[in-house]
Amino acid sequence: MGVSSTYIFRQLVDGASNTYTYLLADAHTKEAVLIDPVLEQVERDLQVVDELGLNLVQTINTHCHADHITGSGKIKALRPSACSSIAAASGAAADIQLQHGDIIKFGSLALHVLATPGHTSGCLCFHLPPAVAGAPGLVFTGDALLIRGCGRTDFQQGDAALLYEGIHAKLFTLPYDTLVYPGHDYKGRTCSSIAEEKAHNPRLSKSKEEFVEIMNNLGLPYPKQIARALPANLEDGAMFPYA
Numbered sequence: 001m002g003v004s005s006t007y008i009f010r011q012l013v014d015g016a017s018n019t020y021t022y023l024l025a026d027a028h029t030k031e032a033v034l035i036d037p038v039l040e041q042v043e044r045d046l047q048v049v050d051e052l053g054l055n056l057v058q059t060i061n062t063h064c065h066a067d068h069i070t071g072s073g074k075i076k077a078l079r080p081s082a083c084s085s086i087a088a089a090s091g092a093a094a095d096i097q098l099q100h101g102d103i104i105k106f107g108s109l110a111l112h113v114l115a116t117p118g119h120t121s122g123c124l125c126f127h128l129p130p131a132v133a134g135a136p137g138l139v140f141t142g143d144a145l146l147i148r149g150c151g152r153t154d155f156q157q158g159d160a161a162l163l164y165e166g167i168h169a170k171l172f173t174l175p176y177d178t179l180v181y182p183g184h185d186y187k188g189r190t191c192s193s194i195a196e197e198k199a200h201n202p203r204l205s206k207s208k209e210e211f212v213e214i215m216n217n218l219g220l221p222y223p224k225q226i227a228r229a230l231p232a233n234l235e236d237g238a239m240f241p242y243a
């Protein structure tokens with residue numbers, strides 16, 4: 001899947017947790033980042049990196065995941081030049097502590113860091129502006145904005161009103177044609193757009209009061225892996241010996 005000749009883009013999936021991992025690279029310099037790698041898929045992801053002749057410089061976590069262990073720690077063990085990053089507000093360990101307004105540069109590409117707390121206190125989105133005039137930008141939304149949904153707000157410092165405000169202020173103000181790439185989808189969908197989500201998201205198209213009411217009554221069971229994922233991810237996924 002190539003979106004533009006100036007960059008390489010791949011969407012990878014972990015079927016066990018319905019998690020999306022994104023590979024983005026400058027097509028010319030070959031510098032690459034992985035957004036939200038999953039521990040169990042590290043070998044697969046590095047194989048793609050290698051087959052495309054890319055130089056992985058950073059793994060970027062949208063937040064401290066509760067449903068799977070990040071691949072950042074294992075990737076660092078295998079590729080020491082690949083720094084890990086996560087929001088400072090997450091309280092998790094990583095080589096680079098990110099905050100709203102930061103810009104992650106690799107080759108000629110620049111990901112703009114947007115803080116959208118509320119699913120967790122340290123949730124970040126990453127906006128890649130259009131590579132060429134007339135092309136859509138991309139936004140990687142982690143668990144803040146999902147396709148026709150959003151991240152739950154019932155644990156990890158969840159705050160439904162804050163999530164609503166951040167999504168409306170920082171995501172729904174992006175150009176309408178910006179493509180939305182979420183951290184998960186549980187129905188096999190891969191991509192949406194800001195215009196689609198503003199119009200059709202059944203939670204976020206409502207008023208803030210209605211949204212909070214919906215979020216307070218989701219009644220979801222806790223993620224199956226939460227007990228092992230949270231402590232591991234607070235340590236950059238590196239609490240296990242990988243070598």
Ligand SMILES: N[C@@H](CCC(=O)N[C@@H](CSS)C(=O)NCC(=O)O)C(=O)O
Nearest residue numbers: 066067143149150151152222223224225
């Ligand atoms: N069944 C899954 C976990 C499902 C879940 O809770 N997903 C989270 C994102 S991962 S922290 C979520 O926010 N879901 C929102 C929703 O509306 O589904 C498992 O056991 O791992």
Ligand SMILES: [Fe+2]
Nearest residue numbers: 065066143151
């Ligand atoms: Fe999450």
